[in-house]
Amino acid sequence: xxxxxxxxxxxxxxxxxxxxxxxxxxxxxxxxxxxxxxxxxxxxxxxxxxxxxxxxxxxxxxxxxxxxxxxxxxxxxxxxxxxxxxxxxxxxxxxxxxxxxxxxxxxxxxxxxxxxxxxxxxxxxxxxxxxxxxxxxxxxxxxxxxxxxxxxxxxxxxxxxxxxxxxxxxxxxxxxxxxxxxxxxxxxxxxxxxxxxxxxxxxxxxxxxxxxxxxxxxxxxxxxxxxxxxxxxxxxxxxxxxxxxxxxxxxxxxxxxxxxxxxxxxxxxxxxxxxxxxxxxxxxxxxxxxxxxxxxxxxxxxxxxxxxxxxxxxxxxxxxxxxxxxxxxxxxxxxxxxxxxxxxxxxxxxxxxxxxxxxxxxxxxxxxxxxxxxxxxxxxxxxxxxxxxxxxxxxxxxxxxxxxxxxxxxxxxxxxxxxxxxxxxxxxxxxxxxxxxxxxxxxxxxxxxxxxxxx
Numbered sequence: 001x002x003x004x005x006x007x008x009x010x011x012x013x014x015x016x017x018x019x020x021x022x023x024x025x026x027x028x029x030x031x032x033x034x035x036x037x038x039x040x041x042x043x044x045x046x047x048x049x050x051x052x053x054x055x056x057x058x059x060x061x062x063x064x065x066x067x068x069x070x071x072x073x074x075x076x077x078x079x080x081x082x083x084x085x086x087x088x089x090x091x092x093x094x095x096x097x098x099x100x101x102x103x104x105x106x107x108x109x110x111x112x113x114x115x116x117x118x119x120x121x122x123x124x125x126x127x128x129x130x131x132x133x134x135x136x137x138x139x140x141x142x143x144x145x146x147x148x149x150x151x152x153x154x155x156x157x158x159x160x161x162x163x164x165x166x167x168x169x170x171x172x173x174x175x176x177x178x179x180x181x182x183x184x185x186x187x188x189x190x191x192x193x194x195x196x197x198x199x200x201x202x203x204x205x206x207x208x209x210x211x212x213x214x215x216x217x218x219x220x221x222x223x224x225x226x227x228x229x230x231x232x233x234x235x236x237x238x239x240x241x242x243x244x245x246x247x248x249x250x251x252x253x254x255x256x257x258x259x260x261x262x263x264x265x266x267x268x269x270x271x272x273x274x275x276x277x278x279x280x281x282x283x284x285x286x287x288x289x290x291x292x293x294x295x296x297x298x299x300x301x302x303x304x305x306x307x308x309x310x311x312x313x314x315x316x317x318x319x320x321x322x323x324x325x326x327x328x329x330x331x332x333x334x335x336x337x338x339x340x341x342x343x344x345x346x347x348x349x350x351x352x353x354x355x356x357x358x359x360x361x362x363x364x365x366x367x368x369x370x371x372x373x374x375x376x377x378x379x380x381x382x383x384x385x386x387x388x389x390x391x392x393x394x395x396x397x398x399x400x401x402x403x404x405x406x407x408x409x410x411x412x413x414x415x416x417x418x419x420x421x422x423x424x425x426x427x428x429x430x431x432x433x434x435x436x437x438x439x440x441x442x443x444x445x446x447x448x449x450x451x452x453x454x455x
Contacts, residue, residue: 064253066173069242073169076246080165083158090154094147100140104131106312122318129312129325136306142298149291156284163280167443169245171436176238176256178432182425183231186224189421193217193224196400196417200410213410220414260431261438262385263378267452269371273364278446282363285356292352296345303338305331363444370440377434384427392416392423 058072074080105128112124197217203209243251276282308329315322399416402408442448 060252062254063257064242064255065257066170069169069173069245070166073165073245074162077165078247080158080161083154083161087151087154087158090147090151094144094151097143097147098140101133101135104308104310105129106131106310111318124317126315126317127312127325128314129310129327131308131310131327131329133306133308135301136304139298139301139306142294142301146291146294146298149287149294152287153284153291156280156287160280160284163443163446165245167439169242170439172238172242172245173256173258174260174432174435174439176235176242177258177260178428179231179235179238180256181260181428183228183235185424185428186228186231189424190221190224190228192417193221196413197221199404208406209410216410216414220417260428260435262431263381263434264450266375266378267449269368271452272371272441272445272449273367275445275447275452276360276363276367279363279444280446282360283446285352285359288356289349289352292345292349296342296349299338299342299345303333303342305333367441367444370437370444374434374437374441377430377437380430381427381434384423384430389423389427392420396420 058068058075060068060072107129108127110125110127111118112121113119117123197214197220200209200214200217204211204214239251239253239256240249243249243253310325310327310329312325313322314325396413396416396419399408399413403410403413438449
C-alpha cells in the first residue's frame with residue numbers, strides 16, 4: 001500500500017506529460033479565405049437529429065406554393081439528408097480523433113506452479129504496471145485538426161448539394177408552371193377552335209361556304225383536343241418530377257401558385273463573374289487545401305516514434321518484500337519512418353492546385369454558357385412580347401372579322417390561328433427558359449441576380 005500512492009502519482013504524471021508534449025508541438029492551421037457558411041444552421045441538417053420534430057414538417061395542400069416546395073425539399077430530400085448525415089459522421093470522427101490513447105494496465109504473476117524452488121506459490125512474484133503512450137509527434141491534435149478540416153469539407157459538400165436541391169426544385173417548379181400554363185392555354189385554344197368550327201358550321205348551313213371548310217375546321221378542332229391531352233400528360237409528368245424532390249412518388253397537390261417572372265435588366269457578365277467565389281464548388285477548395293495540409297502534417301508526425309512510459313508495483317513472496325517498477329519503451333525507426341505516406345501526402349498536396357484550376361475553369365465555362373443562354377432567353381421573351389405576339393393576335397382577330405364579312409377564306413383564318421397558337425406556345429417556353437437560366441446562373445455564383453447591379 002505504501003507504493004500505491006507513488007504509483008498513482010506516476011500515472012497522473014504520465015497523463016499530464018502526454019498532454020503537455022502535444023500542446024508544445026502543435027502547429028497553427030493554415031489561414032482560410034472562406035466566407036461564412038450556412039450549413040450549420042440548415043433546417044435540413046438539424047432534421048437529421050430530430051427527424052420526428054413536428055414543428056419542422058411542411059404540409060402540402062391542393063395548391064402548392066414555391067416557398068412550400070423549397071421548404072419541403074430542404075427538409076425531406078433523401079440525397080440531401082444523406083449529405084447531412086455525412087456531416088454528422090465527420091463531426092463524430094473529429095470527437096474520436098481528439099481522444100487520448102487509453103492507459104494500459106498490465107498484471108503478471110511469475111515463479112509459481114513449477115518444479116524445485118518454484119513449486120507451489122511460495123516463490124511467486126506479482127507485478128502490476130500502468131503504462132501510457134506519449135505522442136511525441138502531437139498525433140492527437142494533428143488528427144483532430146485533420147478531422148476538423150475533413151468535417152469542414154463535408155460541410156461544403158453539403159452546402160453544394162443544398163444549392164443543387166434548391167436549384168433543382170426551382171427549375172422543376174418553373175417547368176411545372178410552364179406545363180400548367182401550356183395546359184391552360186391549350187384549353188383556351190380548344191375553345192377558340194370550337195367557336196371557329198361553330199362559325200364555319202353556321203355558314204355551311206347558310207350556304208355561304210362549302211362543306212369542305214367545315215371538315216377542315218373539324219380536323220383542326222380534333223388536333224387541338226389531342227394537343228390538350230398531350231399538355232395534360234406533360235403537366236402530370238412535371239408535377240411528379242417536382243414531388244420527387246421530397247421523396248413523393250405521387251404529387252399531393254393539384255395546381256401550382258405563381259407566375260413565370262418577366263425578364264429584368266441582366267447585369268453585365270463582368271459584374272456577374274465576380275461573385276463566382278461564392279459558389280460552394282469553388283469556395284470548398286480552401287478547405288480542401290487545409291485538409292491536405294493537415295494530412296501531410298499528420299503523416300510527418302507519424303514518422304516520429306511515440307514512447308510508452310510505465311510504472312508499477314512488484315511483490316516477491318519468497319523475500320516478503322515489495323518494490324517499484326519504472327520502464328520506458330521506445331520504437332527504433334530504423335526502417336519505417338512513414339516516409340512513403342509523407343511523400344504520398346505531399347504529392348496529393350501538389351496535385352491539389354491542378355485540380356483546383358481545372359474545377360474553377362470548368363465553373364467559369366459553365367457560367368459563361370448559362371449567362372449566354374440567359375441573355376438569349378431574355379431577348380427572345382422581349383421580342384415575342386413586344387412585337388411578335390401582338391402582331392399574331394392582331395392578324396388572327398382581323399382574319400376572324402374578315403372571314404365573317406366574307407373578305408377572307410377559311411384557309412387564311414386557319415393560318416392566322418396556327419400562327420397565334422404557335423407564337424403563344426413559344427412565348428411561354430421562352431419565358432420558362434429565361435427563368436431556368438436565371439436559376440442556373442444564380443447557382444453558379446451562389447448569389448441572387450437581384451443583388452447585382454445591372455449598371
